[in-house]
Amino acid sequence: MSTLETQLQTLQQDGQAAIAATDTLEELEQLRVKYLGKKGELSQILGGMGKLDATERPRIGALANEVKTCLQTALEERRTALQAAQIQAQLEAETLDVTMPGVYRPLGRTHPLTAMTDRMIDILVGMGYTVADGPEIETDYYNFEALNTPADHPARDMQDTFYLPDGHLLRTHTSSVQIRYMADNEPPIRIVAPGRVFRRDTVDATHAATFHQLEILAVDEGLTFTDLRGTLRVFLESVFGEDLPVRFRASYFPFTEPSAEVDVQWQGQWLEVMGCGMVDPNVLKAVGYDPEVYTGFAAGLGIERFAMVLHQIDDVRRFYTNDLRFLRQF
Ligand code: DAH
Numbered sequence: 001m002s003t004l005e006t007q008l009q010t011l012q013q014d015g016q017a018a019i020a021a022t023d024t025l026e027e028l029e030q031l032r033v034k035y036l037g038k039k040g041e042l043s044q045i046l047g048g049m050g051k052l053d054a055t056e057r058p059r060i061g062a063l064a065n066e067v068k069t070c071l072q073t074a075l076e077e078r079r080t081a082l083q084a085a086q087i088q089a090q091l092e093a094e095t096l097d098v099t100m101p102g103v104y105r106p107l108g109r110t111h112p113l114t115a116m117t118d119r120m121i122d123i124l125v126g127m128g129y130t131v132a133d134g135p136e137i138e139t140d141y142y143n144f145e146a147l148n149t150p151a152d153h154p155a156r157d158m159q160d161t162f163y164l165p166d167g168h169l170l171r172t173h174t175s176s177v178q179i180r181y182m183a184d185n186e187p188p189i190r191i192v193a194p195g196r197v198f199r200r201d202t203v204d205a206t207h208a209a210t211f212h213q214l215e216i217l218a219v220d221e222g223l224t225f226t227d228l229r230g231t232l233r234v235f236l237e238s239v240f241g242e243d244l245p246v247r248f249r250a251s252y253f254p255f256t257e258p259s260a261e262v263d264v265q266w267q268g269q270w271l272e273v274m275g276c277g278m279v280d281p282n283v284l285k286a287v288g289y290d291p292e293v294y295t296g297f298a299a300g301l302g303i304e305r306f307a308m309v310l311h312q313i314d315d316v317r318r319f320y321t322n323d324l325r326f327l328r329q330f
Pocket of ligand 1: 172173174175215216253255256274275276277298299300301
């Protein structure tokens with residue numbers, strides 16, 4: 001065997017072994033240059049061909065081609081394998097484990113007072129009412145005067161009022177929205193006005209200095225006490241459920257005449273749930289409506305009280321302290 005032949009065979013064996021042992025595409029490229037590059041080992045061996053016998057040349061030449069093809073194939077196969085391994089490694093590194101527990105996002109929920117308010121609004125909107133609102137800081141005029149409650153009126157004793165140093169006050173009821181809405185609109189009127197109200201009450205299980213009311217007002221030609229009763233009956237049955245015993249008891253409010261308090265029979269007892277009445281002609285006059293043409297009815301209720309009755313809540317303060325154990329029940 002000629003030396004060249006031995007060298008070629010060694011090159012092939014060493015080359016194949018080295019190529020098979022590579023771990024990276026960079027190493028593989030270095031081996032390609034080392035064996036098959038312009039100044040690589042194969043070229044160097046072939047440089048010795050000139051010294052060969054003319055008879056030997058074709059055989060060695062053919063062998064050299066074989067070695068070259070063999071190494072090229074080995075390089076190609078190894079490249080394919082390394083590339084596949086690289087992609088595989090990348091896929092594994094980037095794999096998402098879809099069975100892993102997710103990051104817990106606490107889900108917010110509607111506060112029971114908001115839910116109660118929304119429910120009442122939905123019922124009244126379904127009956128053709130629109131939502132109205134007014135400011136929490138009011139003037140004496142909208143909170144009392146225009147509601148037929150002048151400064152010397154004894155009914156002012158019914159409500160202890162927070163007065164601001166500039167003479168404004170915190171509204172003691174949502175009835176002020178009646179005046180604001182009527183002053184800006186002409187009959188027919190059907191509004192529901194939910195909102196915060198303020199009283200200088202000592203806070204206890206059934207009293208808060210800040211609480212929520214919902215006001216109902218309808219003004220049109222020919223409205224009667226029967227319309228008031230029918231409307232409130234439908235409203236209360238929608239809130240509490242069908243076949244609810246409802247009774248109207250004569251009462252007094254400065255801004256309605258006649259006035260009544262509404263009781264419902266709920267879980268075996270009569271509960272007082274709202275005040276109501278026919279809008280006093282003086283109130284209609286205050287907003288420029290002719291009481292000979294128009295009549296109206298109004299009602300007001302405490303939202304906390306409704307929520308407490310419906311959810312059997314024992315203390316009004318639970319609505320405001322934001323104890324999550326309480327809030328999560330709704
Ligand atoms: N504003 C009254 C209060 O806060 C509730 C009320 C009674 C409102 C009778 C009305 C009504 O509209 O007609 O106690």
